Every structure is written in C-alpha cells, then in structure tokens.
Amino acid sequence: MNWGLIGASTIAAEHMIGAIRACGGNPVWVVSGSPAHAQRFAAEHGIARASDDLAAMLADPGVEAVYISSTNEKHRSQALAAIAAGKHVICEKPLAMTVAEAAGMVRASRDAGVVFATNHHLRNAGSHQAIRAVIAQGRIGKVLSLRVHHAVHLPPHLQGWRINDAGAGGGVIPDITVHDADTVRFLTGEDPEKVVAQAGVSGMGRGVEDSVMSVWSLPSGAMVMAHESFTHRFAGSGVEVHGTDGSIFARGVMTQRPVGEVELVTAEGREIVPYSAHDLYAHGVAAFLGAARGEGQPAADGVDGVKSLAVAMAVREAAGTGRRVTVAYGGV
Ligand code: NDP
Numbered sequence: 001m002n003w004g005l006i007g008a009s010t011i012a013a014e015h016m017i018g019a020i021r022a023c024g025g026n027p028v029w030v031v032s033g034s035p036a037h038a039q040r041f042a043a044e045h046g047i048a049r050a051s052d053d054l055a056a057m058l059a060d061p062g063v064e065a066v067y068i069s070s071t072n073e074k075h076r077s078q079a080l081a082a083i084a085a086g087k088h089v090i091c092e093k094p095l096a097m098t099v100a101e102a103a104g105m106v107r108a109s110r111d112a113g114v115v116f117a118t119n120h121h122l123r124n125a126g127s128h129q130a131i132r133a134v135i136a137q138g139r140i141g142k143v144l145s146l147r148v149h150h151a152v153h154l155p156p157h158l159q160g161w162r163i164n165d166a167g168a169g170g171g172v173i174p175d176i177t178v179h180d181a182d183t184v185r186f187l188t189g190e191d192p193e194k195v196v197a198q199a200g201v202s203g204m205g206r207g208v209e210d211s212v213m214s215v216w217s218l219p220s221g222a223m224v225m226a227h228e229s230f231t232h233r234f235a236g237s238g239v240e241v242h243g244t245d246g247s248i249f250a251r252g253v254m255t256q257r258p259v260g261e262v263e264l265v266t267a268e269g270r271e272i273v274p275y276s277a278h279d280l281y282a283h284g285v286a287a288f289l290g291a292a293r294g295e296g297q298p299a300a301d302g303v304d305g306v307k308s309l310a311v312a313m314a315v316r317e318a319a320g321t322g323r324r325v326t327v328a329y330g331g332v
Contacts, residue, residue, distance in 0.1 A: 072169025
C-alpha cells in the first residue's frame with residue numbers, strides 16, 4: 001500500500017516510517033507546511049515526493065492511506081480532507097482540539113466508509129496485552145483500582161510546541177493523559193465516568209501545564225490515579241492494577257518500546273508474566289492494514305480516540321475549575 005505522510009514529524013521519523021515499511025507499506029509522499037522541511041525530510045527518509053500541497057497528495061489515486069502526525073490543531077482539517085478524498089487514515093492523538101471536533105471526524109469517516117484509526121501505541125504493546133489478559137482471566141479478581149505512573153522527562157528535541165503553544169495543542173494533558181486514558185480503557189474495558197484533578201507548571205511549561213495528577217471513577221466502582229508530567233527525570237513509568245485476589249505491577253511499560261516488566265502477585269506468590277516483545281507501532285499498522293482489507297478493526301479506532309480525548313479534556317476542565325467533572329464522550 002502506498003502512503004502519504006501529513007506532517008514531517010519526529011514520531012514519523014523515529015517510529016512510523018519504519019513501522020509502515022515493516023508492514024510492506026511504501027511512504028510515497030510527505031506533506032509539510034514548510035516546503036524546505038518537506039524536501040529535507042523526504043531526502044533523509046527516501047520518500048519520493050515532498051510538497052506543501054495537501055490537495056495534490058490527496059488527489060494522487062495511488063495513495064491509499066495517510067498517516068497524520070502534524071501538530072494537534074491541524075489534525076482535524078487534514079483528516080477531514082483525507083477522508084473526503086477516500087483515503088484510509090491513521091491520525092495521531094489527540095485527534096483534535098475538542099471532543100466535538102473529534103466526534104465529527106469519526107462521523108465523517110463512517111459516512112465515507114474509510115478506516116479511521118487513532119495512533120494509541122500502548123494498547124499495541126505486548127506488556128499491556130498481557131496485563132489485559134491477566135485481568136480478563138480473573139487472576140486478580142474484581143478490579144479495585146489502577147495507578148498510572150507516566151511522569152517522564154521530555155527530551156530536549158521535543159521541548160517545542162508541547163511546552164509553550166496552547167494553540168498547537170501543547171500541554172501534558174493532550175499529550176500524555178490521552179494515552180493513559182486509552183490504556184485504562186483498554187485494560188479494563190471501562191469508560192471513566194467522573195474525574196477530579198490538579199495541574200500545574202513544574203519547570204518546563206509556558207502557558208500550558210507540564211504536570212497533572214487526577215483521579216477517575218469507573219462504572220464498576222474502581223478508581224484510577226493518574227500522574228503525567230514532562231519534568232520528572234528519574235520517576236520511571238508504570239501501571240499497577242489492584243484486585244480482590246491479586247495485584248499487577250508493570251514497571252517501565254508506559255513507553256514507545258517493547259520493554260518493562262510485568263509482575264503478578266497473588267496468594268500463591270509472585271510471578272513474572274511473559275509477553276511478546278513486538279514493535280508497538282508496526283503492530284498498530286498491521287491491524288490498520290487488516291481493517292483496510294476488511295479483516296478486523298484497527299487497534300484503536302476513531303471512537304477510542306474520541307474517548308481518550310474526552311477523558312483528557314475532563315481532566316483539564318477539572319484541574320481548571322477545581323470541580324469534579326463528568327466525562328462527556330461526544331455522542332459517538
Ligand atoms: P514534531 O514537533 O516533531 O513535529 C510536528 C510538526 O512540526 C511537523 O509535522 C512539522 O510541521 C513541524 N516541524 C517539525 N520539525 C520541523 C522543522 N525542522 N522545520 C519545520 N517544521 C518542523 O512533533 P512530534 O513528532 O513530537 O508529534 C507530532 C504528533 O504526533 C503530535 O500530534 C503528537 O501528539 C503525536 N505523537 C504521538 C506519539 C505516539 O506514540 N502516538 C508520540 C509522539 C508524538 P508540518 O506538519 O508542517 O510538517
């Protein structure tokens with residue numbers, strides 16, 4: 001399948017071009033707001049065509065799929081244009097700047113009959129799939145609570161719009177809380193209902209939050225404690241899931257690589273849970289290609305992207321108002 005890349009981004013360079021090629025795909029266009037940047041990017045990554053003309057790329061009948069990894073405020077208009085052109089779309093998270101906009105993107109993809117996926121990589125990780133299986137097998141009993149540790153140190157080459165440009169969708173909540181919301185939904189099969197939160201600036205953010213802590217309630221009564229930050233050098237990452245009959249401690253798993261340890265603790269003792277160490281992004285692209293062939297669903301579809309954004313926006317509202325906020329899922 002021939003692909004068009006919309007956005008000459010770090011994530012495309014570091015992960016997605018490789019993932020697309022690993023699945024037999026061929027990125028043939030890159031479109032960027034800056035023609036010079038597009039040319040450099042295309043040369044560096046062996047992509048035949050570089051342009052700042054999105055319409056020209058979308059008019060190419062040879063392009064069947066697009067991957068959108070521009071800054072967040074551009075996702076909506078670019079995705080709607082690609083959908084209108086009949087392309088299958090993988091769009092980066094957050095899908096849009098508001099839940100209503102994201103829901104509109106999902107509706108447009110349904111009307112057009114194209115596959116629309118959200119690039120939530122964590123649910124593609126063997127570690128998270130193993131945690132989900134342990135929960136589903138009933139090995140920890142009824143889930144009581146989850147603790148998500150996702151306070152990282154944003155590397156210098158990413159300390160741009162994320163930390164200083166609210167208009168581009170900056171801030172740790174649209175950047176990382178969305179991933180944690182998707183992960184909790186994936187692991188538990190539940191949509192968070194109500195959230196409370198506090199957010200702030202802890203050394204990096206300018207005009208946007210760089211740290212947030214929040215607590216979410218799930219319909220089952222389980223509670224989630226989530227911590228996301230751009231400023232924590234040594235905190236590590238992880239997720240814990242605590243149930244009536246056991247606890248799962250997954251260390252170092254909130255990451256882009258297939259690393260970390262999953263430990264299950266029950267009355268029988270402690271055991272390390274094995275998992276597949278496949279590439280997260282290639283796994284997601286493979287599921288997307290299957291869906292485009294009419295076989296199965298994307299790993300995270302558009303509705304998943306709307307829902308992760310809905311939780312994140314509820315967290316931001318709760319932090320801003322000091323109130324407990326009911327998550328509004330946009331009617332999708
Ligand atoms: P970058 O900052 O690397 O790139 C974003 C945009 O900035 C590019 O698309 C490009 O604009 C512009 N840009 C970047 N470098 C240059 C340059 N040298 N000259 C001119 N313009 C430049 O963003 P990220 O890769 O970090 O993030 C992109 C998207 O991917 C975001 O939506 C983010 O949330 C998401 N993301 C998802 C991850 C995941 O695991 N799912 C991980 C990381 C990011 P233009 O669009 O005009 O080409």
